[in-house]
Amino acid sequence: xxxxxxxxxxxxxxxxxxxxxxxxxxxxxxxxxxxxxxxxxxxxxxxxxxxxxxxxxxxxxxxxxxxxxxxxxxxxxxxxxxxxxxxxxxxxxxxxxxxxxxxxxxxxxxxxxxxxxxxxxxxxxxxxxxxxxxxxxxxxxxxxxxxxxxxxxxxxxxxxxxxxx
Amino acid sequence: xxxxxxxxxxxxxxxxxxxxxxxxxxxxxxxxxxxxxxxxxxxxxxxxxxxxxxxxxxxxxxxxxxxxxxxxxxxxxxxxxxxxxxxxxxxxxxxxxxxxxxxxxxxxxxxxxxxxxxxxxxxxxxxxxxxxxxxxxxxxxxxxxxxxxxxxxxxxxxxxxxxxxxxxxxxxxxxxxxxxxxxxxxxxxxxxxxxxxxxxxxxxxx
Numbered sequence: 336x337x338x339x340x341x342x343x344x345x346x347x348x349x350x351x352x353x354x355x356x357x358x359x360x361x362x363x364x365x366x367x368x369x370x371x372x373x374x375x376x377x378x379x380x381x382x383x384x385x386x387x388x389x390x391x392x393x394x395x396x397x398x399x400x401x402x403x404x405x406x407x408x409x410x411x412x413x414x415x416x417x418x419x420x421x422x423x424x425x426x427x428x429x430x431x432x433x434x435x436x437x438x439x440x441x442x443x444x445x446x447x448x449x450x451x452x453x454x455x456x457x458x459x460x461x462x463x464x465x466x467x468x469x470x471x472x473x474x475x476x477x478x479x480x481x482x483x484x485x486x487x488x489x490x491x492x493x494x495x496x497x498x499x500x
Numbered sequence: 501x502x503x504x505x506x507x508x509x510x511x512x513x514x515x516x517x518x519x520x521x522x523x524x525x526x527x528x529x530x531x532x533x534x535x536x537x538x539x540x541x542x543x544x545x546x547x548x549x550x551x552x553x554x555x556x557x558x559x560x561x562x563x564x565x566x567x568x569x570x571x572x573x574x575x576x577x578x579x580x581x582x583x584x585x586x587x588x589x590x591x592x593x594x595x596x597x598x599x600x601x602x603x604x605x606x607x608x609x610x611x612x613x614x615x616x617x618x619x620x621x622x623x624x625x626x627x628x629x630x631x632x633x634x635x636x637x638x639x640x641x642x643x644x645x646x647x648x649x650x651x652x653x654x655x656x657x658x659x660x661x662x663x664x665x666x667x668x669x670x671x672x673x674x675x676x677x678x679x680x681x682x683x684x685x686x687x688x689x690x691x692x693x694x695x696x697x698x699x700x701x702x703x704x705x706x
Contacts, residue, residue, distance in 0.1 A: 366701050366702060366705045367541075367542040367614075367701065367702045368542060368619065368699055368700060368701050368702075369542050369543060369544050369587065369612075369616075369699075369700050370587065370697055370698065370699045370700070371544055371545075371546055371587055371588070371589070371608060371697070371698045371700070372587065372588050372589070372695070372696065372697045372698075373546070373588070373589045373590075373591070373694070373695070373696040373697075373698075374588075374589070374590045374591070374693070374694070374695055375590075375591040375592075375593075375693065375694040375695075375696075376591070376592045376593065376594075376691065376692070376693045376694075377593045377596055377631055377691070377692045377693075378592075378593070378594045378595065378596065378690075378691050379595075379596045379597070379631060379682075379686055379687060379688055379689060379690045379691075380570070380571065380594075380595040380596055380597045380688070380689075381688045381689045382597070382688060462595050463570050463571075463595060463597045464558050464560070464570060
């Protein structure tokens with residue numbers, strides 16, 4: 336009878352204590368919370384352009400001009416149809432990024448008052464707009480001219496320089 | 501003798517019935533108590549508002565209208581638990597270029613019913629090409645905004661505010677106002693990412 340009385344009171348007491356302990360533990364670990372998350376990405380653009388088409392005036396018959404392009408017309412085809420000088424235009428991808436960043440112009444067997452014209456198209460293959468800041472003429476050792484505006488005429492002294500890059 | 505026995509039995513029966521009657525037919529009155537506990541809620545959500553400058557617009561499609569953005573800013577809010585509040589924020593800034601600036605605000609609003617505070621935060625940055633080196637945090641300010649839109653500047657460093665104050669009341673927002681500029685040395689064709697988490701608790705347990 337004593338054991339029965341003890342057990343009758345002990346069981347609820349243990350259960351109560353357990354609940355209280357659990358409540359306290361739960362209170363400690365089960366604070367209310369909410370988590371915010373953020374994913375941020377920055378992708379930078381690319382400034383890139385390339386030569387896509389290059390052509391020249393002299394595709395057969397040579398052209399001539401006066402010194403300093405004086406007179407009208409400024410240049411004319413050889414009246415006898417001679418084909419003495421010629422050009423070789425090569426598009427090159429110097430940094431192997433898939434874009435032709437170099438136009439190599441080789442003038443072969445040219446002579447005083449030989450005239451030709453090189454035309455090329457450039458294509459913006461980057462992801463942002465670009466503006467042409469200046470045109471730089473260089474030979475293999477140094478800059479021979481820079482132009483920021485106007486039509487860039489450059490007088491090239493070809494003595495000893497068969498290749499211009 | 502039989503009569504006495506019968507009367508005794510009757511008397512005992514009456515007493516027994518009386519006792520039983522007393523047990524079941526006592527007078528009584530009950531008191532009633534109805535208790536209701538409505539718990540509050542911890543709820544926070546992101547807000548984000550930013551602009552790119554007008555100089556970012558160009559006529560890229562050649563239609564004569566200068567209305568095509570070069571760099572783009574895309575913001576996506578994610579409501580993970582469908583409670584109507586955005587727990588997730590995805591920000592994508594694409595095609596960034598030197599001298600681009602971005603200004604705006606990013607804020608956390610307490611959309612619950614009890615004050616909250618920052619319990620923990622963590623972030624991970626992946627920036628193999630050094631994009632962050634080209635970002636100039638020109639101006640970054642933190643302030644609290646009350647439900648009427650009133651601004652309450654936080655005059656101490658945000659780390660100190662978290663350590664000492666760290667309370668956003670219901671309806672209030674913790675706002676970060678920023679103005680960033682991409683410098684000339686921002687690398688081309690690069691990607692930088694940041695993943696961040698901020699854990700909020702009910703303020704009284706912080």
